Amino acid sequence: MTSPSTAVPPPEAVGPLIRGLAVLRSLSSGDQQRAGDLARATGLARSTVDRILATLEATGHVRLDGHEAVLAPRAMEFGNAYLTFCRLPDLLGPLADRLADTIDESVSISVPDLDGVRFVHQATRRRAMSLTFRIGDLLPAERGAPGALFAAGWTEREWDAWRHRRTADPNGVGFRHIPADGGSAAASFPDRVATARAAGFAVDDQLIEPALIAIAAPLNAPDGTTAAAISVVSHTSRHTAGTLAATVLPALRDTVARMRDVLATPTPPAEPESVGRPEATPVRSLARGLAVLTALGGSPDGLTLTAVAQATGLPRATARRSLMTLEHLGYAADGRLFRPTPRVLDLGYAALSQRTLSQIAEPHLATLVGQVHESASMSVLANTDIRYIARVPTVRIMSVNITVGTRFPAYAASMGRVLLAGLPSEERAALLRRTKPVALTNRTVTSHRQLLEILSIVEHQGHAFVEDELEEGLRSIAVPVRDLTGQVVAAVNVSSHTSPEPSAQALARLLPPLRATAAAIESDVRIVGRHQAVTTP
Numbered sequence: 412m413t414s415p416s417t418a419v420p421p422p423e424a425v426g427p428l429i430r431g432l433a434v435l436r437s438l439s440s441g442d443q444q445r446a447g448d449l450a451r452a453t454g455l456a457r458s459t460v461d462r463i464l465a466t467l468e469a470t471g472h473v474r475l476d477g478h479e480a481v482l483a484p485r486a487m488e489f490g491n492a493y494l495t496f497c498r499l500p501d502l503l504g505p506l507a508d509r510l511a512d513t514i515d516e517s518v519s520i521s522v523p524d525l526d527g528v529r530f531v532h533q534a535t536r537r538r539a540m541s542l543t544f545r546i547g548d549l550l551p552a553e554r555g556a557p558g559a560l561f562a563a564g565w566t567e568r569e570w571d572a573w574r575h576r577r578t579a580d581p582n583g584v585g586f587r588h589i590p591a592d593g594g595s596a597a598a599s600f601p602d603r604v605a606t607a608r609a610a611g612f613a614v615d616d617q618l619i620e621p622a623l624i625a626i627a628a629p630l631n632a633p634d635g636t637t638a639a640a641i642s643v644v645s646h647t648s649r650h651t652a653g654t655l656a657a658t659v660l661p662a663l664r665d666t667v668a669r670m671r672d673v674l675a676t677p678t679p680p681a682e683p684e685s686v687g688r689p690e691a692t693p694v695r696s697l698a699r700g701l702a703v704l705t706a707l708g709g710s711p712d713g714l715t716l717t718a719v720a721q722a723t724g725l726p727r728a729t730a731r732r733s734l735m736t737l738e739h740l741g742y743a744a745d746g747r748l749f750r751p752t753p754r755v756l757d758l759g760y761a762a763l764s765q766r767t768l769s770q771i772a773e774p775h776l777a778t779l780v781g782q783v784h785e786s787a788s789m790s791v792l793a794n795t796d797i798r799y800i801a802r803v804p805t806v807r808i809m810s811v812n813i814t815v816g817t818r819f820p821a822y823a824a825s826m827g828r829v830l831l832a833g834l835p836s837e838e839r840a841a842l843l844r845r846t847k848p849v850a851l852t853n854r855t856v857t858s859h860r861q862l863l864e865i866l867s868i869v870e871h872q873g874h875a876f877v878e879d880e881l882e883e884g885l886r887s888i889a890v891p892v893r894d895l896t897g898q899v900v901a902a903v904n905v906s907s908h909t910s911p912e913p914s915a916q917a918l919a920r921l922l923p924p925l926r927a928t929a930a931a932i933e934s935d936v937r938i939v940g941r942h943q944a945v946t947t948p
């Protein structure tokens with residue numbers, strides 16, 4: 412179990428893919444970095460980093476902001492490939508969420524990743540201040556409850572690898588997101604593993620940070636291996652490690668039994684998704700390798716070389732060299748079939764997993780403002796109001812003065828009408844009944860009947876156009892932003908002072924780029940929300 416990436420690459424390895432993934436990994440540790448810093452961190456030439464970044468921008472995985480490189484939501488596709496392949500968030504996430512609701516404590520699902528523990532699902536109920544792991548974060552096995560369960564099945568070689576890592580990095584500097592512990596967790600680890608093996612559950616009594624406690628139970632795969640650990644996380648203000656175990660173990664074990672049933676139920680094989688042939692980029696072999704990595708999520712059983720070549724449109728020999736390179740770096744494993752490993756989550760997933768809806772929208776709104784030279788915003792419904800969650804103003808002196816957090820009555824605002832139109836008809840009518848429309852200008856529509864008619868038109872035409880109703884001289888066009896399920900989760904608009912340009916002309920000019928912006932945001936939301944909820948601040 413030596414770290415695969417430190418071994419000598421096989422002769423067929425694709426150098427640009429190795430270097431490109433090194434840049435992606437380095438970006439993932441900070442999410443946003445200058446090209447020069449990336450060159451220093453990876454030991455690559457600045458010109459190489461520039462070419463890699465240009466490629467990653469062309470593939471949509473990175474956004475370049477001057478000399479800064481920022482991970483784009485699309486980089487979550489790699490982690491999604493692993494999470495889709497392993498199926499645990501999709502199959503078990505709802506049961507973990509239900510357990511968290513029942514016991515009112517946080518519940519997480521983690522999987523073994525060499526001598527570490529990788530989080531794949533979080534149902535968070537944190538009241539006391541404590542550390543929260545992101546999906547994709549890696550914990551050393553000796554810190555936390557799940558590692559003791561996974562290590563219960565380790566071979567002597569795996570224990571050697573763990574000791575080797577401890578010797579090479581005694582202070583755990585490779586795990587920057589948790590506080591150092593001075594080695595006490597490692598000293599007690601072998602004993603805790605033995606105790607966990609005998610008890611069938613493991614305890615974390617403040618192994619990560621003071622006051623944070625957890626218990627974890629193993630989830631065995633149908634083949635008897637420990638596929639995952641289900642952890643209940645609490646705080647010393649509510650429990651001791653002992654009372655936590657006594658209180659929640661029955662419910663935890665019940666959930667694990669249900670999860671085992673779910674895993675044992677065969678699911679129909681899915682058709683591997685085509686990821687499409689990679690586009691022409693400065694470093695073609697990097698783009699091809701990334702397409703291969705993304706394709707590995709295509710089937711829960713793993714893919715044959717032929718299936719990978721088909722899904723990416725690449726020649727078999729090219730796909731094979733990419734697969735060997737990914738395997739060498741520890742991102743793919745090859746049994747009978749090729750599959751992605753949990754380590755893939757290091758490539759941007761954890762760094763991006765807490766992107767909020769407004770953070771996803773902002774760069775797209777900025778692009779729109781650059782195109783149309785009008786202010787652009789995003790809002791969500793807050794009872795009968797809309798609440799601005801993102802706004803990119805134009806630099807024009809006469810710009811409309813609205814900031815994030817601003818509220819307007821939904822019935823009179825273009826985004827409000829789009830959001831109301833996105834509700835199921837009963838909810839829409841109920842919400843309007845709770846609204847007391849007032850004439851904000853002499854053009855504001857205030858009749859319930861008329862508003863319902865307008866909302867039905869907005870629903871069918873897919874946009875709302877409001878002029879002089881919210882404020883004299885204010886014109887705004889809005890369209891919906893939908894999630895994976897088709898539900899309207901937000902609205903985006905462009906707004907400006909009424910100009911001499913006729914309304915119909917303004918609509919014809921602004922609607923196509925506004926729709927394209929909504930589509931770009933939706934595409935990102937689908938990637939970020941594939942295996943977890945996208946949060947709205």
Ligand code: PHB
Pocket residue numbers: 518519542543544554555556557615619624625626627642644
């Ligand atoms: C967590 O999910 O945050 C967690 C899980 C296990 C631990 C500690 C924290 O031991």
